[in-house]
Amino acid sequence: MGNYILKVINLTKIYKTRRENEIKAVNNVSFNIKNGEIVGLLGPNGAGKTTIIKMICRLINSTKGNILYENDIKQKKRLNMAKNITCVLEGNRNVYWRLTVRENLEFLSIIKGYNPKKLKERIDYYIDFFNLRDKEHVIAGKLSQGMKQKLSIAASMVPPTKIVLLDEPTLGLDVKASYDMRKILKKIAEEENRTILITTHDMKVVQNVCNRIIIINQGQIIADDKINNLLHLFELKNYHFSIEGFITDEQRQLLNDIPHLEIKENDKNTEISVHIDKMSIFYRIVRVLENGGSIVKSIENSEIDFEKAYIEILGGIV
Ligand SMILES: Nc1ncnc2c1ncn2[C@@H]1O[C@H](COP(=O)(O)OP(=O)(O)O)[C@@H](O)[C@H]1O
Numbered sequence: 479m480g481n482y483i484l485k486v487i488n489l490t491k492i493y494k495t496r497r498e499n500e501i502k503a504v505n506n507v508s509f510n511i512k513n514g515e516i517v518g519l520l521g522p523n524g525a526g527k528t529t530i531i532k533m534i535c536r537l538i539n540s541t542k543g544n545i546l547y548e549n550d551i552k553q554k555k556r557l558n559m560a561k562n563i564t565c566v567l568e569g570n571r572n573v574y575w576r577l578t579v580r581e582n583l584e585f586l587s588i589i590k591g592y593n594p595k596k597l598k599e600r601i602d603y604y605i606d607f608f609n610l611r612d613k614e615h616v617i618a619g620k621l622s623q624g625m626k627q628k629l630s631i632a633a634s635m636v637p638p639t640k641i642v643l644l645d646e647p648t649l650g651l652d653v654k655a656s657y658d659m660r661k662i663l664k665k666i667a668e669e670e671n672r673t674i675l676i677t678t679h680d681m682k683v684v685q686n687v688c689n690r691i692i693i694i695n696q697g698q699i700i701a702d703d704k705i706n707n708l709l710h711l712f713e714l715k716n717y718h719f720s721i722e723g724f725i726t727d728e729q730r731q732l733l734n735d736i737p738h739l740e741i742k743e744n745d746k747n748t749e750i751s752v753h754i755d756k757m758s759i760f761y762r763i764v765r766v767l768e769n770g771g772s773i774v775k776s777i778e779n780s781e782i783d784f785e786k787a788y789i790e791i792l793g794g795i796v
């Protein structure tokens with residue numbers, strides 16, 4: 479069966495609504511996750527991400543399919559599974575508002591079946607890790623949105639579970655708080671030997687944190703690969719040429735059929751921006767400029783942008 483920690487096989491979820499309507503939220507989804515992988519689960523709103531997370535942590539039952547934890551084919555070790563997965567759900571109250579930060583970390587460990595006395599060191603470690611030391615004895619209800627979210631994630635890290643499921647960890651946070659959260663997630667990715675499945679809309683989270691992504695749309699997987707492979711597939715690059723003076727009509731004509739190319743003129747310069755998928759187009763632009771005697775002051779290339787790749791993947795398939 480190979481070296482996986484989580485195996486999702488032909489998972490399907492049909493929600494029955496009151497008017498006897500059926501919504502196929504998840505449609506025959508299969509994927510494996512290896513120990514220590516950090517996988518991003520991406521997709522537009524309503525794609526089925528949260529439903530998959532809820533089925534993996536057994537909050538809801540699947541309509542069809544199987545979720546196997548390690549080699550537990552017969553699922554004898556349900557308890558073991560609960561002890562080995564923690565989950566932070568989007569939008570839910572993952573922590574108890576009337577308990578303090580420390581009490582939450584202790585109580586949520588008990589719920590997972592761990593003795594908090596034995597986890598004291600870990601609790602202290604994560605209080606510092608998440609920068610919550612000065613809030614240790616403050617009740618969760620009094621924390622800012624960003625701190626509540628930090629506490630939720632801290633609570634999922636304290637019990638020594640092998641798998642952590644995070645549903646939209648940066649959703650609803652302001653700019654500063656989501657920046658902090660991304661830094662924390664990056665640190666977790668680098669320092670923790672956990673297997674993490676994280677759903678997000680935040681491309682920066684994907685780029686900084688995940689080593690593999692699964693893209694789902696309308697309940698089905700449309701891509702599952704290492705980030706680098708997906709980027710390579712699309713090779714989206716932005717180039718920006720700054721040219722002294724203006725280009726000729728003939729040059730314009732020669733550049734005319736290049737897609738995603740934009741020419742802007744200001745007082746003294748011409749700026750050409752282009753979004754290319756083949757290096758041959760880059761060289762063609764350089765040749766047109768060179769042959770026309772243009773003086774190129776600078777060429778900048780912006781980093782490969784994951785968001786553009788993602789939109790391209792969705793655009794190509796939807
Ligand atoms: N409890 C529910 N009852 C009925 N439909 C639901 C329920 N939860 C989610 N859905 C529907 O299932 C689909 C997938 O939802 P969800 O898993 O929340 O997607 P995502 O997390 O990717 O935004 C959506 O069409 C949503 O409206």
Ligand SMILES: [Mg+2]
Nearest residue numbers: 527528529568
């Ligand atoms: Mg969701």
